[in-house]
Amino acid sequence: MNVDDIKVFEGDLDSAVPEGPIQQIWDDHRFNMKLVNPSNRRKYKVIVVGSGLAGGSAAASLGEMGYNVHCFFYQDSARRAHSVAAQGGINAAKNYRNDGDSIFRLFYDTVKGGDYRSREANVYRLAQVSNNIIDQCVAQGVPFAREYGGMLDNRSFGGAQVSRTFYARGQTGQQLLLGAYQALQRQAHAGTVTLYPRTEMLDLIVIDGRARGIVTRNMITGQIKSYLGDAVVLATGGYGNTYFLSTNAKGCNASAAWRAYKRGAYFANPCYVQIHPTCIPPSGEHQSKLTLMSESLRNDGRIWVPRQPGDRRPAAQIPEEERYYYLEEKYPSFGNLVPRDVASRNAKAVVDAGHGVGELQNGVYLDFSEAIGRLGKQVIKDRYGNLFDMYTSITGEDPYEVPMRIYPAVHYTMGGLWVDYNLQSSIPGLFVLGEANFSDHGANRLGASALMQGLADGYFVAPYTVGNYLARVGADTGDSAASAPEVAQAEAAVQEKIDKLMSINGKHSVTHFHRELGKVMWNGVGMARNDAGLREALQRIPEIRAEFWENVRVPGSAADLNQSLEMAGRVADFLELGELLALDALHRTESCGGHFREESQTEEGEAKRDDENFSYVAAWEYTGDGSTPNLHKEPLKFEYVKLTQRSYK
16 A cells, blocks of 8 residues: 555545534434334344344344334354453543533544544534433443442543543443443344344445445354345444454454445555553563553552652652652643653653553553542542452552553444444445444543443434334345345355465464554554654565465364454454555644554644644545555534643643
């Protein structure tokens, strides 16, 4: 891929945002949608891929409405989706703390936190439905933390000066997923939802320009099979594992979205990758993933490093005046609760300057001694006990006695398949929810917004917009499409790729190539990016990919359970997606949010946007293997949150 060969198209993307005041458009839009009569809904078959918060809530909601839903996921149980790993909380504009929160303030904070690279209409709708999410989850029995008087408790998160984050200790994602899971299981028992565990989507079937089904592999038997329907909903998460080391579970992958991209769905803003500041640093080359410590810890933990570079003394031996609380000093208004991209870049800066702590000097301290002295150990234990236990299990250190050591790591991806206001991709009939789409977070996601988006999309947006689409196209449950040549072609392409992977029988494992890709991505397309590093990555990634297809070793058989084969297919996709990510980062010669170009920064080292030239969504169109994709630009307009350089000082 060559940045100089990019063909640019402007004005051809229809975001489908209704006209009118932003406060009214969602309500007006819902009223103007076409409806499906309740007795006719069972005639429509909807395929949902993914069972996390977005997929599980969408499948449960559509099933409750009476649609014929088929839900596919690669775990053995829907409740094992990676949404369980979200720890800190979920945002909503309830204003229970009476500290000035509102729907508009949540909207404002999210647009500003995303560094003015998100679509205003989608973000406002997210803020609008946030309160409904809390009511829905409380009704399901989600055990949110409560104050003494019984009201739901809130805590602060980065990028906001109000307390709007609802939480269930350090297991918020797990508890929310259990709420969606029980709703999903209820519909499975009622017969409106059919569940397909241990089934992985490997291709999208497009017939007459519409998404009509998927090709899957049964991960137990190896059977390749197609499933057809009237609409397809992808809720398959992000692509953070492109970097090899990340906070994502090892099974997290981007294959469903990437195969959809290669069938014609545009991929938007792939360079927007979130580096989370609060992760346990790697302890050596042996690691295959990293562990997240919740952002909620920054409420009570203070972040610091030794003021003197190279100071190797234990934390307890460094007096207060020799400690550098760099976030509190640089950003007095927000302190340790600056947004994730700001906290991450500053951690990198102090470590690069020689202030790193730990045996490998690759971390900073997150210190709870002041909070324990002020509140008592039991209060801290009640708030974060399970997180402290997890840290101790991994590091062997007791954070009640010594500071935690943290360092940034890849966590979340704001880019994803392009969708319009209805969450429909550039392929009619293909809807994309949650982290798999690009729509709500701009260039940087504020903490506690991922759970909010997943449930907003699944419970309160997709049930309306998918229904509107189905009402307009009419029911065809796949009988006429089953004989379409596109079905056999998609199945053959999947089988051909599997056969090729199994036949190479090279010298290196799948993990070897994934690790090599990860090093290139972290070094060249990580927290700080520059022209030379990105061009080097664009040269190196195709070389790794070529070697992969010549020398990868996939043991076992394709006709039964084979985790090496599963990973090989996913890494093959990462080796293509990583190149697009680097190309997007090279073409965007500005800094914004998680995308930091060293050539574009202020004198203070802050991200410096170029609104005149880059205030748009970059939506990439696949043009063939090895070819430079086309770039479609969706202009971003900011009528309600005026463009300004971010400041958290």
